[in-house]
Amino acid sequence: MSYHHGDLRQAVLQAAAERIAADGVAALNLRSLARDLGVAHTAPRHHFGDKRGVLTALAAQGYRQMAERIAVQRGGDLLDAGVAYVQFAVEHPGHFAVMFRPDLVDESEPELQEAVGALGRSLIAAVAAFRGEPVAEASSGDPREQSGTLAAWSIAHGLAHLMLAGVAAPAEGESRAEFIRRTLAHIAV
């Protein structure tokens, strides 16, 4: 056996995401994953501590990537941000499956908290930009404003889940982006 895989940490995360995407979180097992990567089954422990550590790192990666994706949409419609949210979830089911899952991850992990914060800022900025407000004022405590943001988040989050559950899908001849946009358009912020 050759020591030093090279970038085992990243390899584990990628493999885990693929397997979760294919068979769900419940089916993920570190042993067969390590087998495929050609390392001992305890090798990932050095990088992640335990299985929960793997899922935590995967969730953090998901939050970061989603935050980036939404930030890129800036300048666009609020709907664009929503579409980006749902698209990310559908295209990265392995990541999305461990995000917003306090039971699967270690919420005290600083890396995770920072990643969650980054996504939160992206979402708030998207809503603020839509309203034409300076981002700095966006986090004022107006309950109506917050409920609008939460409503927008909810519909995107819910649609993502329903699509992943196989309950919702684009009509024939309709692109996924069009379908998502058409559905999210029913929100009134």
Next chain:
Amino acid sequence: MSYHHGDLRQAVLQAAAERIAADGVAALNLRSLARDLGVAHTAPRHHFGDKRGVLTALAAQGYRQMAERIAVQRGGDLLDAGVAYVQFAVEHPGHFAVMFRPDLVDESEPELQEAVGALGRSLIAAVAAFRGEPVAEASSGDPREQSGTLAAWSIAHGLAHLMLAGVAAPAEGESRAEFIRRTLAHIAV
């Protein structure tokens, strides 16, 4: 040991729901559950086949109970139905955690399919009643073709998830029902 527990099937479902509600689906294990019920760890297999069978039965129970709950709201606002949806999810996290999870259940199970159908009919009826349409005509179209219905479902489903994830919560001095209603009110069907 005394044979014949009485109603082991129901006891297992209830215990499973409680445990999932407390620690999440991943933490559920049939062995300690059976231990608490005072039966051998293989006893539930007779009623459910395997672990997936337990989760499938739990999901079916969840769909049925949610369908009932929403049907009771008939005559009320569409928002009432939405509030009922979210309330059920928050009050029965053990059931909701296995609903809409194709990776956890056996979707070919007839009991599950029937239960899903019942919930679908309740949702369609709720939207139809809101629109003032006869229920009979409402079910002519597949719900997934009607973006308004899907949007309403999405926002309720998403809010339920966000609340369970600890991301969203009522403001101080606000009841849960008020909070849910206020958030869902942003939908335009």
Next chain:
DNA sequence: GTGAAGAACTTTCCAATGGAAAGATAGATC
């Protein structure tokens, strides 16, 4: 260069879990 020192990985061991198989008991039916 060389020799720690630490990082990355392996080997070995263990407890717990889900499940298979076969046997025991209780309730129902006649």
Next chain:
DNA sequence: GATCTATCTTTCCATTGGAAAGTTCTTCAC
């Protein structure tokens, strides 16, 4: 009261996550 069937137990096994200790590689001071 004998038999039949549903319900539950006992025993056994493969797989999994994890603990502990050892091995190999890299880095870096000198």
